[in-house]
Amino acid sequence: xxxxxxxxxxxxxxxxxxxxxxxxxxxxxxxxxxxxxxxxxxxxxxxxxxxxxxxxxxxxxxxxxxxxxxxxxxxxxxxxxxxxxxxxxxxxxxxxxxxxxxxxxxxxxxxxxxxxxxxxxxxxxxxxxxxxxxxxxxxxxxxxxxxxxxxxxxxxxxxxxxxxxxxxxxxxx
Amino acid sequence: xxxxxxxxxxxxxxxxxxxxxxxxxxxxxxxxxxxxxxxxxxxxxxxxxxxxxxxxxxxxxxxxxxxxxxxxxxxxxxxxxxxxxxxxxxxxxxxxxxxxxxxxxxxxxxxxxxxxxxxxxxxxxxxxxxxxxxxxxxxxxxxxxxxxxxxxxxxxxxxxxxxxxxxxxxxxxxxxxxxxxxxxxxxxxxxxx
Amino acid sequence: xxxxxxxxxxxxxxxxxxxxxxxxxxxxxxxxxxxxxxxxxxxxxxxxxxxxxxxxxxxxxxxxxxxxxxxxxxxxxxxxxxxxxxxxxxxxxxxxxxxxxxxxxxxxxxxxxxxxxxxxxxxxxxxxxxxxxxxxxxxxxxxxxxxxxxxxxxxxxxxxxxxxxxxxxxxxxxxxxxxxxxxxxxxxxxxxxxxxxxxxxxxxxxxxxxxxxxxxxxxxxxxxxxxxxxxxxxxxxxxxxxxxxxxxxxxxxxxxxxxxxxxxxxxxxxxxxxxxxxxxxxxxxxxxxxxxxxxxxxxxxxxxxxxxxxxxxxxxxxxxxxxxxxxxxxxxxxxxxxxxxxxxxxxxxxxxxxxxxxxxxxxxxxxxxxxxxxxxxxxxxxxxxxxxxxxxxxxxxxxxxxxxxxxxxxxxxx
Numbered sequence: 001x002x003x004x005x006x007x008x009x010x011x012x013x014x015x016x017x018x019x020x021x022x023x024x025x026x027x028x029x030x031x032x033x034x035x036x037x038x039x040x041x042x043x044x045x046x047x048x049x050x051x052x053x054x055x056x057x058x059x060x061x062x063x064x065x066x067x068x069x070x071x072x073x074x075x076x077x078x079x080x081x082x083x084x085x086x087x088x089x090x091x092x093x094x095x096x097x098x099x100x101x102x103x104x105x106x107x108x109x110x111x112x113x114x115x116x117x118x119x120x121x122x123x124x125x126x127x128x129x130x131x132x133x134x135x136x137x138x139x140x141x142x143x144x145x146x147x148x149x150x151x152x153x154x155x156x157x158x159x160x161x162x163x164x165x166x167x168x169x170x171x172x173x
Numbered sequence: 174x175x176x177x178x179x180x181x182x183x184x185x186x187x188x189x190x191x192x193x194x195x196x197x198x199x200x201x202x203x204x205x206x207x208x209x210x211x212x213x214x215x216x217x218x219x220x221x222x223x224x225x226x227x228x229x230x231x232x233x234x235x236x237x238x239x240x241x242x243x244x245x246x247x248x249x250x251x252x253x254x255x256x257x258x259x260x261x262x263x264x265x266x267x268x269x270x271x272x273x274x275x276x277x278x279x280x281x282x283x284x285x286x287x288x289x290x291x292x293x294x295x296x297x298x299x300x301x302x303x304x305x306x307x308x309x310x311x312x313x314x315x316x317x318x319x320x321x322x323x324x325x326x327x328x329x330x331x332x333x334x335x336x337x338x339x340x341x342x343x344x345x346x347x348x349x350x351x352x353x354x355x356x357x358x359x360x361x362x363x364x365x366x
Numbered sequence: 367x368x369x370x371x372x373x374x375x376x377x378x379x380x381x382x383x384x385x386x387x388x389x390x391x392x393x394x395x396x397x398x399x400x401x402x403x404x405x406x407x408x409x410x411x412x413x414x415x416x417x418x419x420x421x422x423x424x425x426x427x428x429x430x431x432x433x434x435x436x437x438x439x440x441x442x443x444x445x446x447x448x449x450x451x452x453x454x455x456x457x458x459x460x461x462x463x464x465x466x467x468x469x470x471x472x473x474x475x476x477x478x479x480x481x482x483x484x485x486x487x488x489x490x491x492x493x494x495x496x497x498x499x500x501x502x503x504x505x506x507x508x509x510x511x512x513x514x515x516x517x518x519x520x521x522x523x524x525x526x527x528x529x530x531x532x533x534x535x536x537x538x539x540x541x542x543x544x545x546x547x548x549x550x551x552x553x554x555x556x557x558x559x560x561x562x563x564x565x566x567x568x569x570x571x572x573x574x575x576x577x578x579x580x581x582x583x584x585x586x587x588x589x590x591x592x593x594x595x596x597x598x599x600x601x602x603x604x605x606x607x608x609x610x611x612x613x614x615x616x617x618x619x620x621x622x623x624x625x626x627x628x629x630x631x632x633x634x635x636x637x638x639x640x641x642x643x644x645x646x647x648x649x650x651x652x653x654x655x656x657x658x659x660x661x662x663x664x665x666x667x668x669x670x671x672x673x674x675x676x677x678x679x680x681x682x683x684x685x686x687x688x689x690x691x692x693x694x695x696x697x698x699x700x701x702x703x704x705x706x707x708x709x710x711x712x713x714x715x716x717x718x719x720x721x722x723x724x725x726x727x728x729x730x731x732x733x734x735x736x737x738x739x740x741x742x743x744x745x746x747x748x749x750x751x752x753x754x755x756x757x758x759x760x761x762x763x764x765x766x767x768x769x770x771x772x773x774x775x776x777x778x779x780x
Contacts, residue, residue, distance in 0.1 A: 080465035123468035234740035
């Protein structure tokens with residue numbers, strides 16, 4: 001339809017029509033852009049100074065509360081990329097069996113609970129199978145490292161157990 | 174509808190030996206299996222002469238069953254009034270040198286799908302205009318989706334997954350000596366684990 | 367050039383003479399190169415081979431297209447794919463059915479929810495699981511929202527391909543709100559692992575639904591602005607109208623689906639033709655190319671494919687509005703055993719994704735791992751049309767054609 005009208009018009013009229021079209025469509029576009037400039041607030045944030053408040057459900061770096069872990073190996077089984085490595089030994093018989101915070105007896109002594117964060121795909125499947133809910137996603141999203149080896153966290157080591165208060169505090173808030 | 178179609182194919186092409194596979198307990202999709210040698214004539218019949226006119230080949234899926242390959246052609250007609258779809262199956266029993274007739278000139282969609290099937294399972298499509306690997310590099314060895322495929326250790330002289338790049342150290346404590354084991358256990362016990 | 371070499375050896379006086387000599391030689395050479403009786407054919411140059419990609423911004427990922435050009439006109443286009451091949455189909459053979467969902471996410475990373483819904487529905491159909499009503503509603507809601515988000519990327523990047531930068535920012539601004547909603551309900555922004563076999567992971571709260579209601583109101587106005595900004599722009603129309611026409615016959619022969627097929631004028635939408643989820647309860651139209659004569663262009667050209675996407679966004683909004691009116695309460699997970707084992711057999715099922723029909727062919731031998739999963743990816747078939755569309759187009763129009771097909775390489779290469 002449009003083509004047939006264009007053919008009827010003389011080239012001279014078409015020339016001015018083109019100019020008119022270009023000006024009007026540019027004007028329309030620029031008026032919307034100016035509307036944005038004047039009325040809308042910026043949606044981006046100045047990152048290092050201003051930090052986004054993540055929703056509670058945000059799935060960031062994994063944290064295993066080793067004190068509540070019963071070494072059942074279910075998370076390692078559920079992991080689709082096999083990035084959880086667990087070593088544990090049966091508890092010596094002469095010792096009393098301690099309990100986790102929800103009352104599950106800890107029959108195994110956890111020696112190593114390593115997560116290779118560089119392999120982790122943040123799918124959250126390990127957190128759903130955990131019977132004592134000791135493995136959770138924390139809200140930490142800044143953990144750049146210099147080497148690949150530094151991405152492996154052994155959650156039984158002292159310095160990571162020390163995160164416990166901070167991360168559990170995050171969850172409550 | 175598939176019963177009828179299967180009967181028709183059997184009548185028209187006795188050599189095809191069409192068999193209808195209904196899924197057990199109605200779980201899954203029904204399929205019609207035909208002999209490999211009559212694939213092209215059945216395909217032409219399904220596209221042009223059959224009353225359902227399966228004009229669309231959606232995908233070709235090859236499955237390796239160890240003794241034989243099965244190539245599934247998912248056919249459909251995008252007819253708004255009466256849309257049908259079914260799986261046409263062909264068995265390729267030769268595992269060493271699997272060859273099948275190409276249908277790339279019947280359904281142009283088969284061109285790339287057959288290339289992918291060749292790339293992944295090594296089934297050669299006779300009469301294909303341009304049978305090259307499509308997803309893997311052209312100098313790749315072996316066919317990845319075969320069940321007996323062993324991942325290559327070397328590719329063009331380069332080691333695949335070299336140990337020093339795999340972040341392997343301390344992946345899991347493999348402890349052989351009893352004393353070391355007890356020591357670690359003691360450490361853990363002291364932390365209250 | 368030869369003149370420079372000799373400069374040191376000659377005096378200034380000789381220099382002028384030399385220059386004159388060079389001129390003379392050049393003239394002679396010209397005459398030798400172009401004989402007077404030259405015909406037009408002998409003046410044709412050989413074809414120039416250009417590599418578009420793999421790191422070309424207009425190829426939307428790592429797609430390489432080998433183009434043979436005769437001056438500015440493409441005479442042959444050969445796509446090379448596989449740069450993002452991650453052996454997804456091989457990986458799934460060693461994973462349980464729940465663990466496959468994160469891999470399915472990574473197929474089409476711009477429409478991960480639709481991928482999950484497609485996979486979960488296929489497995490559920492095989493298992494015979496009943497999904498609670500609320501879970502079905504949430505699934506429809508997230509897949510329509512994801513369709514809008516995905517089309518927004520398609521719209522933004524398409525305008526970017528054609529030289530308009532601003533619409534891209536506006537589109538991503540709105541997409542951000544949808545991603546925020548997804549982050550609230552699932553915990554992730556792009557790869558959700560939210561739709562599970564038997565239901566969905568988390569419940570949606572009322573405050574989150576209110577957020578959506580606000581978003582819909584905003585977005586309807588925004589959509590009008592997009593049409594003023596881009597669709598009615600005469601430069602954009604000139605770049606897209608009557609360019610790279612894919613007619614219905616080609617579409618069917620190559621198995622194209624989604625907006626490419628609908629842009630060619632065929633009202634084929636699985637949501638209408640074979641309703642899954644609860645689409646049969648909802649009212650919406652299926653926009654096709656050519657049913658609005660005001661748009662202009664030819665049926666099946668870039669403009670129509672683009673316009674189908676823009677109108678699908680509005681239809682999706684319509685669906686979301688209807689869903690929000692009658693959101694049922696109840697459980698969000700059906701009864702699924704702890705270890706999922708599919709019965710022996712095979713299934714092929716398709717769902718309508720933003721880019722076309724996504725099909726899963728699952729072969730099970732009765733174990734807890736699938737025997738084979740084959741993904742029918744819509745973009746794979748669409749890329750295979752490019753060699754047919756390409757010849758005869760200008761290079762700049764070829765960019766417009768690739769953009770209008772809207773491919774995601776994660777899904778092409780799997």
